[in-house]
Amino acid sequence: MRSCPTLTAYGRHYCAPPRRLVSLTFTSLHRHNSAQFLNFSLFTAFRSPFSRMETPKLDSIGLEQFQTGTGLTGNKAMVENLKRFGVISSKKVAKVMEALDRGLFVPAGSSAYADTPLPIGYNATISAPHMHAMCLQLLEDKLQPGMRALDVGSGTGYLTGCFALMVGAEGRVVGVDHIPQLVDMSIKNVEKSVAASLLQKGSLSLHVGDGRKGWGEFAPYDAIHVGAAASEVPHALLDQLKPGGRMVIPVGTYFQELKVIDKSEDGSIKARTETSVRYVPLTSRVEQTGGF
Numbered sequence: 001m002r003s004c005p006t007l008t009a010y011g012r013h014y015c016a017p018p019r020r021l022v023s024l025t026f027t028s029l030h031r032h033n034s035a036q037f038l039n040f041s042l043f044t045a046f047r048s049p050f051s052r053m054e055t056p057k058l059d060s061i062g063l064e065q066f067q068t069g070t071g072l073t074g075n076k077a078m079v080e081n082l083k084r085f086g087v088i089s090s091k092k093v094a095k096v097m098e099a100l101d102r103g104l105f106v107p108a109g110s111s112a113y114a115d116t117p118l119p120i121g122y123n124a125t126i127s128a129p130h131m132h133a134m135c136l137q138l139l140e141d142k143l144q145p146g147m148r149a150l151d152v153g154s155g156t157g158y159l160t161g162c163f164a165l166m167v168g169a170e171g172r173v174v175g176v177d178h179i180p181q182l183v184d185m186s187i188k189n190v191e192k193s194v195a196a197s198l199l200q201k202g203s204l205s206l207h208v209g210d211g212r213k214g215w216g217e218f219a220p221y222d223a224i225h226v227g228a229a230a231s232e233v234p235h236a237l238l239d240q241l242k243p244g245g246r247m248v249i250p251v252g253t254y255f256q257e258l259k260v261i262d263k264s265e266d267g268s269i270k271a272r273t274e275t276s277v278r279y280v281p282l283t284s285r286v287e288q289t290g291g292f
Contacts, residue, residue: 142223152211153227157186228282
């Protein structure tokens with residue numbers, strides 16, 4: 001009996017016979033062909049296996065409509081369909097993603113509510129909604145009111161804003177990105193959103209810096225999220241992770257895995273793989289922008 005290759009989509013594993021696979025297409029980031037790395041929805045790459053998915057049938061929108069955004073009427077519809085597909089199971093995550101409108105955090109004219117990553121300039125992307133939902137749920141226990149979180153590669157500020165809503169005014173969330181223009185953009189985006197008051201009060205802040213070094217001022221952190229793939233986990237981030245805390249980080253070069261790293265109270269580290277992913281590389285500003 002021949003073994004059946006598997007694929008992972010939305011954190012689940014499916015049998016995918018080779019004859020049913022279609023070719024993968026990676027969207028170029030910005031205009032530089034050398035940066036072909038992004039996290040992407042496997043719902044686009046693999047179509048036939050989903051006839052056997054153990055997920056609820058959509059009652060008002062088809063799979064392809066969900067993927068492309070056709071027929072979606074807004075942010076709430078996006079979240080509802082993530083719930084229907086079983087991507088979101090947490091009521092708190094659903095509430096936060098409904099409250100923070102993704103349309104405020106993507107470039108004008110983009111398909112804000114489609115389940116796909118989008119280029120945001122400077123060879124960077126905003127992740128697909130299902131990846132945001134997955135990371136929020138993986139970190140939910142460490143994003144309780146009053147806790148501290150670090151978002152490395154904060155981009156347009158969307159996930160950073162979600163973290164801030166989860167920890168509340170009594171918590172502390174820091175976003176770090178090494179592209180000044182993206183940090184400026186993220187601040188303006190947050191100012192238009194329901195997270196604006198948290199920015200004004202100082203419980204949410206966005207900074208220009210090398211995220212590989214973390215942000216020591218407010219360490220240690222209960223939760224650390226890294227939005228780009230590292231060849232190995234940066235030691236500075238492990239040092240800034242609080243005992244009892246959790247980090248979610250994509251690790252790898254061409255082949256990448258989303259790692260969940262837990263630090264025990266005694267400081268020991270345990271890591272596990274959640275799923276295979278595709279993210280932009282965690283690199284220097286010069287390497288990312290080509291010197292521009």
